Amino acid sequence: MIIAIPVEDNEVEICPSFGRTPLFYFYDTETKTGEFVENEAMNAPGGAGIKAAQTVIDAKAEVVLVPRCGENAAKVLEAAGVKLYESVGLSIEDNIQAFLEQKLNIVTDIHPGFHGANRGK
Amino acid sequence: MKIAVLSGKGGTGKTLVSVNLASVAGNAVYYDCDVEEPNGHLFFKPEAVTEEIITVTTPEVNAELCDGCRKCSDFCKFNAIASIQDKAVVFPDVCHPCGGCMLVCPNKAITETQRPIGKIMRGVSGDVTITSGMLNMGEESGVPIIRAMLQDMKANPNDMTLIDCPPGSACVVMESIIDADYCVLVAEPTVFGVHNLAMVHELVQIFNKPYGVVLNKCFEGENPAEAYCLEHQVPVLGRIPFDQELGHLNSNSEIVSRVSSKYKTLFEDVLKQVKEAVSQCQ
Structure with a gap:
């Protein structure tokens, strides 16, 4: 199974934004290896959550560990059968471990997104 | 003549100013382009209202x-x-x-369908024609509604027209002022108000529109918005006092210039200055 996590540039901490995270970390639970992939949606003018979710489903991830998620991204992920679990703290390793030990909860807080949040209003 | 009334933020007094300017102008047309929260109709209480549904094109996948x-x-x-x-x-x-x-x-596999995003309501209040746009909740952009409303305006270029703009200085505001002959900027006497005034001031300069400021909620003492106008040589068209009577009338959805001679005179004076400024430009 492949687990996807939005990760900051430092390749250490989980990024609070799913759509505009600089990197995704894809961890394969079978081979116990992972890789960092750039998030092309990071600087998208709009629809970043949709595009980032596309990257995640194209990588065949079945699980995403995130602190929160916007509704458009969640729609794409859910339609593709990807499960969202709520990360705890910032450590990638700790969260993978916690997920494998079934200690993480399903994400219930799907927010309406930050579209147009900086439009001068 | 087309007069747009704008401000950098909501709650500054755009509707107060535009409704009253339309009212004192007489034989006027009032457009409420604040399609996310139109409220001019609450004051005008228009009659014989008709509605037009506005749609946008949306792709549909087979x-x-x-x-x-x-x-x-x-x-x-x-x-x-x-x-x-x-x-x-x-x-x-x-x-x-x-x-x-x-x-x-x-x-x-992709065809286009029409998706409703809001409506335009047209009605009459005394000698003022009211056109209000209303965007459905959750929709991203009111621009298509404003465009459709302003088609009415283009069809009647000689009407005395007041455009009540959305707050801010984004696309919807640009769309609203694009055909205006004059822009009235409404400002609050706070440092925050000055920041928002500066935004719309910059916008009307980019659009090369003649403009002036109405200072709202004025009280004794310092007025940072007035200081901004002095510093940047922005003409001040009028000062609306921070007045309990005004607040009371306004919160009861009265048009103050219809019930108070003091405010009738104030808005007539603002309108006179705007007309003079526009005639000098032509």
């Missing part, structure tokens, strides 16, 4: 014809199409209906 080639989602610069389990899925709220996905689809 899943049977879609083979998941991704040409549409690769093309879409707005990321409004995802490819899920080899089928294109459209996200209408992110779509800027450009029609590109239809053009690039090799299987003709």
Whole structure:
């Protein structure tokens, strides 16, 4: 199974934004290896959550560990059968471990997104 | 003559100023372009109201014809199409209906449908014609509604027209002032108000519109908005006091210039200055 996590540039901490995270970390639970992939949606003018979710489903991830998620991204992920679990703290390793030990909860807080949040209003 | 009333933020007094200018002008047309929260009609209480539904074009995917080639989602610069389990899925709220996905689809799996995003209401109050746009909740952009409203304005270029703009200085505001002969900027006497005034001041300069400021909520003592006007040589058209009587009338949805001679005179004076400024420009 492949687990996807939005990760900051430092390749250490989980990024609070799913759509505009600089990197995704894809961890394969079978081979116990992972890789960092750039998030092309990071600087998208709009629809970043949709595009980032596309990257995640194209990588065949079945699980995403995130602190929160916007509704458009969640729609794409859910339609593709990807499960969202709520990360705890910032450590990638700790969260993978916690997920494998079934200690993480399903994400219930799907927010309406930050579209147009900086439009001068 | 077309007068746009704008401000950098909501709650500054755009509707107060535009409703009253339309009222004192007589034989005027009032457009409420603040389509996310139109409230001019609360004051005018228009009669004989008709409604027109405004739609935008939205792509629709025929899943049977879609083979998941991704040409549409690769093309879409707005990321409004995802490819899920080899089928294109459209996200209408992110779509800027450009029609590109239809053009690039090799299987003709995408067609256009019309999706309602809001409505325009037209009515009459005394000698003022009221046109209000209303955007449905959750919709991304009111621009198509404002465009449709302003078609009315283009069809009647000689009307005395007041345009009540949305707050801020974004696309919807630009769309609202594009044909205006004059811009009235409404400002609050706070440092925060000055920041917002500076935003719309910059905007009207970019659009090369003649403009002046109405200072709202004025009380004794320092007025940072007035200081800004002095410093930047912005003409001040009038000062509306921070007045309990005004607040009371306004909160009871009265048009103050219709019930108070003091305010009738104040708005008549603002209108006179605007008319003079416009005639000097022509």
